[in-house]
Amino acid sequence: MAGTSSGIVAALTAAALGAVGFLAYQAQTHVPPGLGRPGPGASASASAAARERHGPGAAPGGTGTGDRVVYSLDDDRVWLVRRxxxxxxxxxxxxGTVDPPPGVYWVTSRSSAVIGTDGVPVEHVVRFTSVGGVVIGFSAATASRRAAGSAVRTGGIRETRADGDAMWAFATAGMRVVVIR
Incomplete structure (x- = not known):
């Protein structure tokens, strides 16, 4: 009986992950013009000027509508934006040491607590892409950071524990993540 229960759980988990993946793919193919990766004529300075004009409390322009996480590579800042x-x-x-390219992503998985690639225990991990085999996501360290070797490539975007709590509550599976310069 225990083997049957674990088989059912595994099948349901696989089906749920497949459905989320399918929905993310479907959403990615229906991104409105201007929300995809910036084209050759895109201006990072326009986005930076908008942030300077509105300050850290205002959502950067050109990041879409609706609920979303906005992450600025240049400002090392995150906005949790509602409709x-x-x-x-x-x-x-x-x-971390590896940045995601600017573009639109979706939260693909979450973990309540793991050990980061730098050996630091982290909580509230919210993953949204990978680059060259390095998983990229937000997390909060639960212990002081150890120095990682120079060869260690990390994709963890670290937040304070309070900010990690807010991210965890906000960014559920399938949530849009917009990465800008």
Whole structure:
């Protein structure tokens, strides 16, 4: 009987992951013009100027509508944005050594607690892409950071524990993540 239960759980988990993956793919193929990866004529300075004009409490322009996480590579800042461009929270982050390219992504998986690639225990891990085999996501360290070797490539975008709590509550599976310069 225990083997049957674990088989059912495994099948349901696989079906759920498949459905989320399919929906993410379907959403990616229906991204409105201007929300995809920036073209050759895109201006990073326009986005930076909008952030300077509106400050960290305002959602950067050109990041779409609806609920979304916006992550600025240049500013090392995250905005948790609700419908109507209402910023629920904005905070600074410390990026890993590998950055995701600017573009639109979706939260693909989450873990309540793991050990980061740098050996640091982290919580509230919210993953949204990978680059060259390095998984990229937001997380909060639960212990002081150990120095990682120079050869260690990390994709953890570190937040404070309070900001990690807010990200965890906000960014559920399938949530849009918009990465900008």
């Amino acid at each position: 109507g461009d209402l910023v629920q929270r904005s905070f600074r982050v410390t990026p």
